[in-house]
Amino acid sequence: MEKNLYGIILAGGRGERFWPRSKKVRPKQLLPVISKQTMLEETFSRLNNFIPKEKIFVVGTEILKEPIDSLGIFEKSNLMYEPFGKNTALAIGFAAIKLRSIDKDSVMLVCPADHSIFPDKDFQKTIQIGIEYALKGNLVTFGITPTRPDEGYGYIELGESLLDEQVYKIKSFKEKPNVKRAISYLKKGNTLWNSGIFLWKTETLLEGIEKYLPDMYRELLEYEKHIGKSDERDNILKLYEKSPATSIDFGVMEQAENIVIVRAQFNWDDVGDWNALERIKNKDKEGNIVEGEVVTLNSKNSIIISDSGLVTVIGVSDLIVVRTENETLVCKKNETGEIKNLLKILEKDEKYKKYL
Incomplete structure (x- = not known):
């Protein structure tokens, strides 16, 4: 080289x-x-x-x-x-x-x-x-x-x-x-x-x-x-x-x-964005990507992540659920482009800035 x-x-x-x-x-x-x-x-x-x-x-x-x-x-x-x-x-x-x-x-x-x-x-x-x-x-x-x-x-x-x-x-x-x-x-x-x-x-x-x-x-x-x-x-x-x-x-x-x-x-x-995990992570038999303490029932093609506590989902599809210690995001997979707009809303409110 x-x-x-x-x-x-x-x-x-x-x-x-x-x-x-x-x-x-x-x-x-x-x-x-x-x-x-x-x-x-x-x-x-x-x-x-x-x-x-x-x-x-x-x-x-x-x-x-x-x-x-x-x-x-x-x-x-x-x-x-x-x-x-x-x-x-x-x-x-x-x-x-x-x-x-x-x-x-x-x-x-x-x-x-x-x-x-x-x-x-x-x-x-x-x-x-x-x-x-x-x-x-x-x-x-x-x-x-x-x-x-x-x-x-x-x-x-x-x-x-x-x-x-x-x-x-x-x-x-x-x-x-x-x-x-x-x-x-x-x-x-x-x-x-x-x-x-x-x-x-x-x-x-x-x-x-x-x-x-x-x-x-x-x-x-x-x-x-x-x-x-x-x-x-x-x-x-x-x-x-x-x-x-x-x-x-x-x-x-x-x-x-x-x-x-x-x-x-x-x-x-x-x-x-979160959808990229579908291209780089392994899915379960229902097409879900799960991380952390997660239990799914009758759910498919979703990304469910927990960094804090138990997250359970029933009957959902094509959804992103991410739980951290202090925040939770629930979002349709085809709406991840709106996360930036969501953060702009949070930025305007003083009480929410600590979550950014």
Whole structure:
């Protein structure tokens, strides 16, 4: 693997659609959703198979400092905390400018902290293909072959094939579609899901930010002057206060011309909401997924989880029931997109904020 390869884990998301387990101070990526490890630990282990520990960085918000620090898996100097979240372009730019100060020839592999990816050997194989194109000065993203007409993902329309239906130029980025449009994408067979995993030379990415997000680049250069100095933390705050908020896709990728996409050879799920458990967990004979003290009767195709006490259900189907120590969620499986709206309602009432 490339000797100048560094892993950058984005760990600042809130995981709102996994409420009530996922909270502001301990969101989804800091929970053991798939195994006994937290998702952040799993992501670290996946990268550590081919990237040394001292070259793996994590970017998270300040509110998550205590739980991330307590994992004890990252080098202390590789923990990068944002004063507040301001979308992915700034989080990645923050990591890039720091990395440039360490290794001007660095190559960045950017991964969200909360994805399910297996097997590891196929992940590494896919990344190795991407490195060849990143070293040529391309911004590389990784696409997933769609398995269903999912409304929750962005899609990428493929252009010219560069390598045996494995690597392509990108024709266009598609916003999250409705079901009808997603079905048409699947029928055409010329789109991949946007995985949110990226690979590029640090300098290539910073050139893209300079060209397409000049205001952000100017603030990054100002922050760069203070890296390693006593006032670095104060200048991180200034960087975040003054920089625009935008995603790396919208801010850079969708405008750049030196972009390619590598078709993933690994299994992938973004574990976006409770329904994802149906794709990564075993079901009982009635099609239910149960965790904790749960008893079901005449119930099917449901997700029933208890972290505290006994939960019983009778005659339900296609339902999500999640009980934690202080909160209970009951939701139709096709209504998980409304969890964010529910949290907005709770946020407005002072007496409910403690449950967020």
